[in-house]
Amino acid sequence: MPHVTAAVLAGGAGTRMGAGVPKQLLPLAGRPVLEHAVAAFQDAPEVDEVLVVMAPDHLHEAERITAPFPKVTAVLPGGSTRTDSSVAALRAVDARPGSDLLLLHDAARPLVARSTVAAAVAALEHAGAVGVAVPSSDTVVRVAPGADGAEAIAEVPPRAELRRMQTPQGFRLEVLRRAYAAALADPDLVATDDCGVVLRYLPGEPVHIVAGTEANIKVTHPGDVEVAEALLRREAGRGAGEGGR
Numbered sequence: 001m002p003h004v005t006a007a008v009l010a011g012g013a014g015t016r017m018g019a020g021v022p023k024q025l026l027p028l029a030g031r032p033v034l035e036h037a038v039a040a041f042q043d044a045p046e047v048d049e050v051l052v053v054m055a056p057d058h059l060h061e062a063e064r065i066t067a068p069f070p071k072v073t074a075v076l077p078g079g080s081t082r083t084d085s086s087v088a089a090l091r092a093v094d095a096r097p098g099s100d101l102l103l104l105h106d107a108a109r110p111l112v113a114r115s116t117v118a119a120a121v122a123a124l125e126h127a128g129a130v131g132v133a134v135p136s137s138d139t140v141v142r143v144a145p146g147a148d149g150a151e152a153i154a155e156v157p158p159r160a161e162l163r164r165m166q167t168p169q170g171f172r173l174e175v176l177r178r179a180y181a182a183a184l185a186d187p188d189l190v191a192t193d194d195c196g197v198v199l200r201y202l203p204g205e206p207v208h209i210v211a212g213t214e215a216n217i218k219v220t221h222p223g224d225v226e227v228a229e230a231l232l233r234r235e236a237g238r239g240a241g242e243g244g245r
């Protein structure tokens with residue numbers, strides 16, 4: 001059996017939320033957002049170990065929140081971008097040989113389903129990289145400045161080919177290691193997720209997709225915690241196990 005490490009990325013500042021504290025520390029149904037995300041991996045039988053990558057000024061809060069979770073083996077300081085925090089997780093795993101698979105998950109996605117974690121790990125039996133995604137119900141367009149300089153539609157990609165990426169995103173360690181070795185040598189590296197890093201820097205490496213759930217939202221803007229609370233209540237109403245949580 002492969003050794004699976006999940007890294008919960010909680011190194012962000014929550015600027016868009018504007019709460020005065022990082023959004024992963026905000027209460028969601030009585031527990032911090034971060035605790036929900038960590039609990040999802042603690043409860044996942046496929047996961048052996050959990051690392052938490054926390055905003056450097058809030059390491060002690062993360063240590064306190066995660067202390068009851070026996071799978072949490074380290075709380076590490078994050079970097080200034082999400083990519084830097086992913087690299088911090090990768091380096092920590094690399095420094096302790098024994099891991100085969102690494103799942104990178106946004107702490108800001110506290111409603112990740114157990115079935116999603118299981119599907120991501122299962123896909124790594126045959127794939128080097130896997131992302132979780134859902135179809136888009138909106139039409140998604142690419143924009144560019146028009147002739148008058150104002151934003152205009154430049155392209156309407158076929159919606160059936162589009163997916164919205166979520167986390168966790170999972171990798172065989174040697175794949176993520178090679179991808180980031182190339183990425184970090186690129187002075188123009190800009191990435192919004194880790195599957196994108198593999199796709200760009202290891203073009204021969206297929207990145208598989210498994211279906212996510214609509215409930216796996218990323219708490220990002222004011223009001224999202226209330227949405228997450230409503231989703232949690234709905235999942236609780238469906239009963240444990242049903243609805244995937």
Ligand SMILES: Nc1ccn([C@@H]2O[C@H](COP(=O)(O)OP(=O)(O)OP(=O)(O)O)[C@@H](O)[C@H]2O)c(=O)n1
Pocket residue numbers: 009010011012013014015016017022023024053078079080081082083084085086105106107108109218219220
């Ligand atoms: N330097 C960073 C930035 C982000 N993250 C984490 O990556 C996830 C997704 O990032 P995002 O939603 O952008 O979180 P923030 O960076 O906190 O939000 P904002 O951009 O509004 O400041 C979050 O769990 C966040 O804590 C991280 O570990 N390290």
Ligand SMILES: C[C@](O)(CO)[C@H](O)COP(=O)(O)O
Pocket residue numbers: 082106164165166167192193194218
């Ligand atoms: C990784 C991610 O959650 C996939 O949708 C997303 O790209 C993170 O973006 P953010 O700007 O760091 O929230």
